[in-house]
Amino acid sequence: MLLDVKNLNVYYGAIHALQGISFHIEEGEIVSLIGANGAGKSTTLRTISGILRPRSGSVHFKGEDITTTPAEQIVRRGISHVPEGRKIFAPLTVRENLEMGAYTRDDPDEIQKSMDRVFVSFPRLKERLNQLGGTLSGGEQQMLATGRGMMSKPSLILLDEPSMGLSPILVEEIFNIIKEINSQGTSILLVEQNALMALSISNRAYVLETGRIVLEGNADDIKNNPQVKSAYLGI
Amino acid sequence: MQNTLVEQNSPPVDLKPRMSLAWVGKAFLIALSLLIVYLLGTNLAKNPSLFANIILSGLQMGFVYAMIALGYTMVYGIVKLINFAHGDVFMVGAFVSYYLVYRFNFQNWPALFFPDMPPMVVVVIGTISVIIIAMIVCVLLATTIERVAYKPLRNAPRIAALITAIGVSFFLEFFGALNFVFSPRFIPYTRPFEVVAWYIDGSGIHSIVAGTQPPANAITFSNIFLIIMIVSILVQIFLQFLVKQTKMGIAMRAVSYDKPTARLMGINVDQVISFTFAIGAAFAGLGGVLYAIAYSSINTQMGILPGLKAFVAAVLGGIGSIPGAFVGALIMGQAEALTMGFISTPMRDAVAFAILIIVLLVRPTGIFGEPENEKA
Numbered sequence: 001m002l003l004d005v006k007n008l009n010v011y012y013g014a015i016h017a018l019q020g021i022s023f024h025i026e027e028g029e030i031v032s033l034i035g036a037n038g039a040g041k042s043t044t045l046r047t048i049s050g051i052l053r054p055r056s057g058s059v060h061f062k063g064e065d066i067t068t069t070p071a072e073q074i075v076r077r078g079i080s081h082v083p084e085g086r087k088i089f090a091p092l093t094v095r096e097n098l099e100m101g102a103y104t105r106d107d108p109d110e111i112q113k114s115m116d117r118v119f120v121s122f123p124r125l126k127e128r129l130n131q132l133g134g135t136l137s138g139g140e141q142q143m144l145a146t147g148r149g150m151m152s153k154p155s156l157i158l159l160d161e162p163s164m165g166l167s168p169i170l171v172e173e174i175f176n177i178i179k180e181i182n183s184q185g186t187s188i189l190l191v192e193q194n195a196l197m198a199l200s201i202s203n204r205a206y207v208l209e210t211g212r213i214v215l216e217g218n219a220d221d222i223k224n225n226p227q228v229k230s231a232y233l234g235i
Numbered sequence: 236m237q238n239t240l241v242e243q244n245s246p247p248v249d250l251k252p253r254m255s256l257a258w259v260g261k262a263f264l265i266a267l268s269l270l271i272v273y274l275l276g277t278n279l280a281k282n283p284s285l286f287a288n289i290i291l292s293g294l295q296m297g298f299v300y301a302m303i304a305l306g307y308t309m310v311y312g313i314v315k316l317i318n319f320a321h322g323d324v325f326m327v328g329a330f331v332s333y334y335l336v337y338r339f340n341f342q343n344w345p346a347l348f349f350p351d352m353p354p355m356v357v358v359v360i361g362t363i364s365v366i367i368i369a370m371i372v373c374v375l376l377a378t379t380i381e382r383v384a385y386k387p388l389r390n391a392p393r394i395a396a397l398i399t400a401i402g403v404s405f406f407l408e409f410f411g412a413l414n415f416v417f418s419p420r421f422i423p424y425t426r427p428f429e430v431v432a433w434y435i436d437g438s439g440i441h442s443i444v445a446g447t448q449p450p451a452n453a454i455t456f457s458n459i460f461l462i463i464m465i466v467s468i469l470v471q472i473f474l475q476f477l478v479k480q481t482k483m484g485i486a487m488r489a490v491s492y493d494k495p496t497a498r499l500m501g502i503n504v505d506q507v508i509s510f511t512f513a514i515g516a517a518f519a520g521l522g523g524v525l526y527a528i529a530y531s532s533i534n535t536q537m538g539i540l541p542g543l544k545a546f547v548a549a550v551l552g553g554i555g556s557i558p559g560a561f562v563g564a565l566i567m568g569q570a571e572a573l574t575m576g577f578i579s580t581p582m583r584d585a586v587a588f589a590i591l592i593i594v595l596l597v598r599p600t601g602i603f604g605e606p607e608n609e610k611a
Binding site for chain 1: 486
């Protein structure tokens with residue numbers, strides 16, 4: 001088991017945002033968390049990557065307890081978080097953004113290799129290399145955020161709403177690249193409001209509702225579940 | 236808080252009176268600039284060499300302010316804190332060098348180990364060692380201050396950290412003024428090397444013999460002026476390189492822009508912040524030593540005015556901008572020197588802070604500043 005989340009409880013002040021969430025990810029999987037706004041999807045990712053601290057429960061990664069490990073250490077263990085809203089460093093160039101993605105690594109040759117790999121997935125970034133991150137279009141920023149997330153050579157990428165605000169063609173493109181990253185051995189935890197799209201590339205999925213997991217299973221089963229169909233897929 | 240409530244409940248604001256006020260302000264600024272141009276123009280025509288000497292003394296002050304202003308602007312850029320204790324770190328730098336030179340004659344250490352070394356080389360190496368030790372002490376002091384006083388307040392409202400900074404500043408000044416620390420007296424500074432001056436007239440560069448006056452119409456300058464200028468420019472170039480080209484510098488900019496995302500990259504935010512304080516303190520210490528050598532008198536309150544003026548310089552240049560701090564400092568140096576030369580010496584501080592008020596009224600973001608974007 002690559003990631004094992006057990007009985008996670010997270011509070012924002014008095015608000016009980018995650019109410020005892022448990023799930024796991026196997027090596028090589030794409031797992032989706034789907035659910036409405038405010039269900040706790042982003043909170044889950046932020047807790048795994050160490051930005052938020054749970055009040056109780058545990059997160060194990062590759063068998064090690066990382067529940068209280070600081071965020072900057074968790075990246076070094078091999079989890080990369082591509083946050084919601086892309087969070088590009090606007091005053092930094094595309095190259096500098098990618099270099100920050102590789103902050104935990106030291107060998108310049110290896111870093112260059114990773115950067116070249118990002119350029120294979122996102123050739124557009126190579127054209128924009130010396131442009132400031134803030135001047136990129138929304139789609140390009142998503143590419144940069146995803147590329148930056150690949151730069152730490154993670155074994156697990158947490159992707160938060162990669163389709164947000166993008167045109168359908170771009171969404172398709174991004175999801176194809178996510179599949180490709182996964183096929184090269186990186187496991188992926190995908191958070192999406194675009195449930196249909198997410199389920200179409202996932203192995204398994206969990207459905208979140210107000211801080212609880214209400215449904216879990218194979219992506220296909222979830223896609224065909226009548227409740228999910230009416231609530232999230234708009235079918 | 237109450238103000239906003241009142242505003243929300245009051246009827247829509249009539250813009251017309253404000254428009255006319257803005258017009259008055261602009262007219263005042265135009266009149267002021269015309270007056271300044273007139274004053275400078277007539278004085279330049281009257282006595283060009285005096286004018287040049289005043290510009291040079293303004294440059295010397297400006298280059299010292301630049302070394303202090305960098306620390307203000309970098310720390311503000313990264314933690315949005317005006318570190319008012321920064322001027323006192325500058326003072327500590329001067330005092331450390333004073334004790335090293337006056338008590339321990341430390342600038343002569345190379346001569347003890349290498350008796351054959353030429354005196355010139357001894358002085359250069361000795362002085363550089365004095366400066367480096369002063370810088371190290373300042374770095375240790377500033378990182379300690381950061382850890383003890385500012386770090387626990389990182390998530391507190393900004394005003395809490397600001398008040399703490401003022402408290403730290405007073406603590407350093409008055410703790411330093413205790414008799415068993417630095418004492419409250421003005422202490423004549425023992426220079427690690429002789430200050431030599433030259434003058435330029437129509438026939439070239441001549442050194443000034445001690446005790447004699449250079450001829451009228453000559454432009455004078457000293458070795459310490461040249462040192463301050465070169466060091467300050469080198470510091471500026473070094474910082475540009477650091478911030479633009481090194482991994483640490485890029486991380487500093489990333490942390491300045493977005494701390495949580497910087498952590499997701501694996502950047503240790505606390506470490507980057509400490510590093511920023513350390514860099515600022517090192518250059519404040521360097522500035523303190525050079526200032527003491529140039530003006531040869533030190534006191535525990537000596538950091539207050541240069542510190543505040545460097546702060547004004549940072550605001551004038553656009554706080555958070557490193558080239559801005561440099562340009563702002565040079566402008567401050569000129570404003571002060573020209574005021575001393577052509578209006579009156581006591582006016583210098585009034586003019587410095589008048590500049591602060593005018594900048595905050597007319598262009599609060601400063602020369603190089605961008606409008607602050609408050610992120611969620």
